[in-house]
Amino acid sequence: MPTPEESLLDASRKLLKSIDAGDWNAYAALCDDSLTCFEPEAEGHLVAGMPFHKFYFDLPPSKSPRLSSISSPDVRVIGEVGIVCYVRLVQKLDAGGAPITATVSETRIWQRRGDAWKHIHFHRSPA
Numbered sequence: 001m002p003t004p005e006e007s008l009l010d011a012s013r014k015l016l017k018s019i020d021a022g023d024w025n026a027y028a029a030l031c032d033d034s035l036t037c038f039e040p041e042a043e044g045h046l047v048a049g050m051p052f053h054k055f056y057f058d059l060p061p062s063k064s065p066r067l068s069s070i071s072s073p074d075v076r077v078i079g080e081v082g083i084v085c086y087v088r089l090v091q092k093l094d095a096g097g098a099p100i101t102a103t104v105s106e107t108r109i110w111q112r113r114g115d116a117w118k119h120i121h122f123h124r125s126p127a
Helices: 004-021 024-030 051-057
Strands: 031-038 067-078 081-093 099-113 116-126
Touching: 004 024, 004 067, 004 081, 004 099, 004 116, 024 031, 024 051, 024 116
Parallel strands: 031 116
Antiparallel strands: 067 081, 081 099, 099 116
């Protein structure tokens, strides 16, 4: 049986995989409807709820493959809350078709609900 820390890291990897694949259903299943965030796309504003994120999933799919990896994770469990901090490495192709790796720093907050974790808040910023 995995530890809570291992379960949180696995949930975070599944979340990134759903983002890379543009899989709204998988993303929404992992997130609470009241998800909040600070991210570059929000230009300094706190965003609450899922509609802001759905907009990006509804865009035409990218023809460029993407692969996100978690580097240097730090996972903490405080009661029914889990905090996962890491550097996200995103491998993709630039406009000319050359492979590049972009990096962002992410903190993801999860809340335990029964045997599962729900994503309730994140903060993402350029590394």
